[in-house]
Amino acid sequence: MALMITDECINCDVCEPECPNDAIYMGLEIYEIHPDKCTECVGHYDTPQCRQVCPVDCIPFDPAHKENQMQLMAKYNLLLTKKKAQSA
Template identity: 60%
Template sequence: MALKIFEDCVACGACEPVCPNQAISEGDPFYVIDPEKCTECVGFHDEPQCVSVCPVDCI
């Protein structure tokens, strides 16, 4: 199941470069995660990288 970015996203962009699947992109007004690409970092990392770098815990 894919992760989701909620409305309290401040559009800082910290999550986009750390996604190993390039599933995160800039949306309007906040970033979005493509559910087809998001694997929650299973097989890449022990925890989702976007969650670990999000300063407002909106993922």
């Protein structure tokens, strides 16, 4: 499942550069995670990097976007294909 950032976010700016899929962005008031780009770091790391660095533990799994490992890997492969097409 994708991750989400709760309103406990303190806008410390540490999660956004850690995201290998550029899924984290600044929303109107706090950082947000684009669920179509979040793979929980599957394909890149063993654990979600944003959750590792968050000092206030405000990045839970998003119950609205439940995905298994196979779906996350498929999303990762799709994002990789799009990235390669854009750089060609």
